[in-house]
Amino acid sequence: EEFTRNGINISRLGQHNLILKDGGRGRELIVAVRYTSDHDLGLIERRKQARNSRVAYLIDDDYWAMLEDEGLRPDYRARLDHFLSQHFARLYPVLDAVVAPSRQILERIPDLSGVHIQPAHLSPSGDLSHFDNPELIQLVFLGTSTHGTDFKKVAPGIAKALSANSRLHLTTLLGKRGDELIPSGPQVTHKRDMFFPRFQSWLS
Secondary structure, three states: OHHHHOOEEEEEEOOOEEEEEEOOOOEEEEEEEOOOOHHHHHHHHHHHHHHOOEEEEEOOOOHHHHHHOOOOOHHHHHHHHHHHHHHHHHHHHHOOEEEEOOHHHHHHOOOOEEEEOOOOOOOOOOOOOOOOOOOOEEEEEOOOHHHHHHHHHHHHHHHHHHHHOOOEEEEEOOHHHHHHHOOOEOOEEEOOOOOHHHHHHHHO
16 A cells, blocks of 8 residues: 555566556566576566666575585575576676665675665564464464574474463474474474475465
8 A cells, every 4th residue: 555655556577576666757676586487587687678677686595505504405405506506697687686684695795786674573462362263373484494593593482382372383394304393293293395386385
């Protein structure tokens, strides 16, 4: 609604991109989000050339640090390497800016204009009345095995919450890595990593 009030229309470009169009000024910004496909890249390149669009890349993962993490499965690191050496290498020349919630990520691409945004801050609340079914409250950790270190930081707090409230159920995509930190059981399910299309289908 805020965008609409300011005369900005939002539409989708391909699978992983958005177009923010300022009708009053005749300008537009393409926002590429995380992973891009070959089809996405072609659409971005053609639209930028035809309309002189600006392109910003929204990224919230330090892919370069992931490549250095020997704890990740070799096949996952190979996919990351392919993304950086093929897809990102093709996307990079058309970028005008990078948007990230971490200054460390922005420092990876110092020659592009960087925009640092603060991650969302959630206020903890003990009131569970807003849940459709407060008798069964699903906690979902959506990070895959690349976020095992992140889960390790929050696992003690989650374990305490599960112990204190039998209505809570935790689901992660961490597989064995999650099981090592919080064992599977009646309140805990650790699924294996999913490729992105299956992950999207699972979320829906």
